[in-house]
Amino acid sequence: MEIQTPPQEKPxxxxxxxxxxxxxxxxxxxxxxxxxxxxxxxxxxGRGKAVKIYQFMKVPSARFGExxxxxxxxxxxxxxxxGFSWTSKDxxxxxxxxxxxxxxxxxxxxxxxFFLVVLDEITYPLIFGWLPLDEVLQTLRDRPRTVHVVLxxxxxxxxLIELADTVTEMKMIKHxxxxxxPAQRGIED
Numbered sequence: 001m002e003i004q005t006p007p008q009e010k011p012x013x014x015x016x017x018x019x020x021x022x023x024x025x026x027x028x029x030x031x032x033x034x035x036x037x038x039x040x041x042x043x044x045x046g047r048g049k050a051v052k053i054y055q056f057m058k059v060p061s062a063r064f065g066e067x068x069x070x071x072x073x074x075x076x077x078x079x080x081x082x083g084f085s086w087t088s089k090d091x092x093x094x095x096x097x098x099x100x101x102x103x104x105x106x107x108x109x110x111x112x113x114f115f116l117v118v119l120d121e122i123t124y125p126l127i128f129g130w131l132p133l134d135e136v137l138q139t140l141r142d143r144p145r146t147v148h149v150v151l152x153x154x155x156x157x158x159x160l161i162e163l164a165d166t167v168t169e170m171k172m173i174k175h176x177x178x179x180x181x182p183a184q185r186g187i188e189d
Contacts, residue, residue: 021147022165023140027123027156030170031188037118037150038066044148045075049115053077054105056098056153057084057121064189078104081121085128098125102136112144123153126160133157 024040026033041051053070055062058079070077080101081094088094102125109117125131137159140149151160161167176184183189 020145021143021149023163024148024150025156025161025164025167026150026152026170027154027161027167028169028171029154030172031175032170033152033154034066034120036168036170037120037152038070040148040150041070041075041116041118042073044116045073050113051075051116051118052108052114053118053120054101054108054122055079055081055120056101056125057081059083065186080104081125085124095125095128095130098128098130102131106135106139109139109143109147109149112147114147116148116150119149119151121153122151123156123160126153126157127155133159136160137163 024037026036038053041053045051053075055077058064059082060079062079067077078101081097082088085091085094105117105119105122108114122131122136126133126136140163143149151164156167
């Protein structure tokens, strides 16, 4: 490790642009895409802002740690899918769930009723061809200027990356799963 001297001067100028809703993408193979989105949801909720979370791959009855917390603090989370694609008994049904879920998410975004809408794991139905990318892009362009949208998932389409204001790629350096350690409650679910 190299020791660094703390900066003595601010390393950037304050932006002078207009405050507006942002499109934020969390993508990549590393852990933390959804976790980062949920952190933003908690931050916005803590400021008294209306938040809605849609999870495109989770089942509506999912009870992971985030569901339990968001239920306690009053942030609505809606599972739109039927689980991992490799466990699906009918991918046509999975695709239809994604399309139906997208219509709900699209309406929430365009309504302007929410400060922040999280589209967790939306990249998967996009790259599987279950959702029309052009419609998602157009919805993001047409949203009210005050609405922030966070999209998560691996292999984010380049068109979505181009449209986004902020893109973070989570890069896996090392993962416990590779060492044979199973998912840990409270960490991965």
